[in-house]
Amino acid sequence: MEAMVKKYQQRFRKVRDEMDRWSSLQSRLISQFRNASSIIQRLQVLLDSKKYVRLKDVVGIQEAVLAKQMESLRKILFSMNKTMEEFHGIVLSLGKIHRDGRQMVKGGGSNQLTVKQLQQRVGVKPRLADCLDGLMLLQDMHCSEYLLKSSLVSALSALTFKPRCVIASDLGALQQLLVDQPNIPNEEVQFIFDIIFAEEIC
Amino acid sequence: MATVDLTEPPTVETLCPETPSSFSSSPPLSPKSATPCPQNPTQSPSSPSSVLATPLARLWRPTAQRNLRNQWSKLASYRQQWASSSSTARSHATALVNAYLSQKYMPSMELGALRDIPNIKKKASQKLFKQQVLHRGKLLSSYKHMVSVVIHMVNISRSMKCFLKGASSSPLVHFSGYSEDKNDPGDGGGIPVFTFWTISCFEEVAEELVQMFILELNLKRLLVVELLSISCKVPPLNSLHWSDELYPGEFSDLSICNLYSEETCKPVYPRLDDQKSGMPAARFNQQPDHDVLQVYLTTWLAEVNIDSDRVDEIFVEVGDEMHVMIS
Numbered sequence: 132m133e134a135m136v137k138k139y140q141q142r143f144r145k146v147r148d149e150m151d152r153w154s155s156l157q158s159r160l161i162s163q164f165r166n167a168s169s170i171i172q173r174l175q176v177l178l179d180s181k182k183y184v185r186l187k188d189v190v191g192i193q194e195a196v197l198a199k200q201m202e203s204l205r206k207i208l209f210s211m212n213k214t215m216e217e218f219h220g221i222v223l224s225l226g227k228i229h230r231d232g233r234q235m236v237k238g239g240g241s242n243q244l245t246v247k248q249l250q251q252r253v254g255v256k257p258r259l260a261d262c263l264d265g266l267m268l269l270q271d272m273h274c275s276e277y278l279l280k281s282s283l284v285s286a287l288s289a290l291t292f293k294p295r296c297v298i299a300s301d302l303g304a305l306q307q308l309l310v311d312q313p314n315i316p317n318e319e320v321q322f323i324f325d326i327i328f329a330e331e332i333c
Numbered sequence: 334m335a336t337v338d339l340t341e342p343p344t345v346e347t348l349c350p351e352t353p354s355s356f357s358s359s360p361p362l363s364p365k366s367a368t369p370c371p372q373n374p375t376q377s378p379s380s381p382s383s384v385l386a387t388p389l390a391r392l393w394r395p396t397a398q399r400n401l402r403n404q405w406s407k408l409a410s411y412r413q414q415w416a417s418s419s420s421t422a423r424s425h426a427t428a429l430v431n432a433y434l435s436q437k438y439m440p441s442m443e444l445g446a447l448r449d450i451p452n453i454k455k456k457a458s459q460k461l462f463k464q465q466v467l468h469r470g471k472l473l474s475s476y477k478h479m480v481s482v483v484i485h486m487v488n489i490s491r492s493m494k495c496f497l498k499g500a501s502s503s504p505l506v507h508f509s510g511y512s513e514d515k516n517d518p519g520d521g522g523g524i525p526v527f528t529f530w531t532i533s534c535f536e537e538v539a540e541e542l543v544q545m546f547i548l549e550l551n552l553k554r555l556l557v558v559e560l561l562s563i564s565c566k567v568p569p570l571n572s573l574h575w576s577d578e579l580y581p582g583e584f585s586d587l588s589i590c591n592l593y594s595e596e597t598c599k600p601v602y603p604r605l606d607d608q609k610s611g612m613p614a615a616r617f618n619q620q621p622d623h624d625v626l627q628v629y630l631t632t633w634l635a636e637v638n639i640d641s642d643r644v645d646e647i648f649v650e651v652g653d654e655m656h657v658m659i660s
Contacts, residue, residue: 173631182624185559186632189552190608195637196628203635 132253138235139262142228143327146269149221149228150320153273156221157312160214160280164309167207167287168302170200175295204291211284215277222277225270232266255329265323276314283309389497393521396508397495398655401526401535404489405651408539409659411489412644415482415546419553422475423633426560429468430626436461436565437620462565469561469571473579476557480586483543483550487590490539493532494519530654538647544606547590549638551603554579554592556633563620575600606638 176182177197186192236244236259249260257265283305290298325332439458447453496519498507512519520532555575562573576599578584584600587593592601621629652659 173627176624176627177631179624182628184621184625184628185555186628189555189603189605191605192552192632192637195605196632196635199635199637200631 132248132251132259133256135235135259136253136256136262139232139257139259139266140327142232142266143262143324145228146225146266147324149224150269150273153218153221156214156217160211160218161306161310163207163211163214164283164287164306167204167211168306170204170207171287171291172295172298172302174200174204174291175298208284208288211287215281215284218277218280222270222274225266225273229266229270232263236263257327257329261326265327268323269320272315272320276312279314280309390521390524393495393497393508394524394526397521397526397532400495400510401493402655402657404492404539405535405648405655405659406657408486408489408542409648411482411486412546412648415479415486418475418478418482419633419636422472422479422553423630425468425471425475426556426633427630429465429472429560430563430630432461432464432468433563433565434623434626436465458565465564472557472560476553477580477583479550479553480583480590483546484586484589486543486546490536490543493536493539495521495532527654527656535651538651542644542647545639545644547592548604548606549636550590551592551601552605552638553633554600555603556629559621559629560626563626565620569620575602 174197177193177200180187180193183193236249244259249263250258252258286305287302290301293301436458439454439461442454444453492510494510494512495508496510496512496514497517498509498513523531523533525531526535557579558573558575558577561579562569562571564571573579584593587600588595593599594601648659
């Protein structure tokens, strides 16, 4: 039993590494999002030829500036999609860790564990059921958050040529959702890890 | 007569088709291909008409190679300097614009609890005014630095050649960056310096590169003139015109970059690479609003004249040819 718990703790350490990777991707995505939204907000102004005043004497300037900004926006959206692919990679990896964990208890017919064994507690060590639930919860959270992020990114690119008033408020809301990560409540994550690594806390 | 023909072959002129050290105000578009200079069979190194005889070419080549590597690594470093001073200038410009807009909106600003402090709006306005003076100075000095960066680039792009120094009869061979003999085009008789490219190939891409920065400097000057002119005072105190010299010696700096017209005694008006130069319309005395300033700052950021992909490509191509990494 103890060896099993050790194996699970090993898996949770892997999960923690993946979550660290997630956090660095999260900050990257936020800065990409900010850059993209400032360009989107500027586009409306740039489309208005009256706003060029003195620059109008430079033939072709409006088209050139717009083209450059669109190109930068395209590049940012492209790299956001790359970031999303990396998020997806983490979700897949968490899924695999969870599946492998389940395999350990439901493996071959001979070593199938009983409900009693799953619920058995040794000292401060986590029950096997805690381990299984934890892995599943963490995987679920990240999977839902990934889906939310995907829809935020597509909503962002859909905003490109919307009227200015819509853009300003919508961008704010999208960014808030992106920063908050509502599907990954910090306390709950901390709670799971506290149970799994209770002995290290004591 | 026969000896004269040998020392001054007519082909010397054709080896170096473009005037080496002048940027015409409307240069021909350089071909933007991966291999800018297809090998010309008449430029073969063993050609008897080559100015440098083969033993001399053997000595010329390493010096020319060293020179090119130096010049291109300097170009790369000035490119970085341009990027950093352009971005510094942009933050000064943004700070200037923000201070100006805050001062402009001060009379209508709702100050809440601070409302009762005597002269609060007046004092805040004065402070914002002082900030504008400060940022204006910083913007100007960043602009000045950008001009100096472009001047360096122009000078480098004109220093690709490597000339024979001293009499050719001397037993010791020296080379220099300056021509002492008008019969020496400084290109080793058009032989490839490293593998394929001749001196004029390097000059051609250098000119293409530097031209982007020259055009962008010119556009940024227009933005600097406009940004330095913003003011809440009526009539504006610091209104500038395109024909004003922004700092002492600016016009002589600009003429090095071919951005100053001796004919009109004014700086050349900005244009984009593929467009004709426009004529500045009469000045609006109306002060720019938030959106206009936003457009100005975005134009500063966009660097429309600098195709950064192409710039990267040039450095990679040149680096490949010289067997070094330039960055």
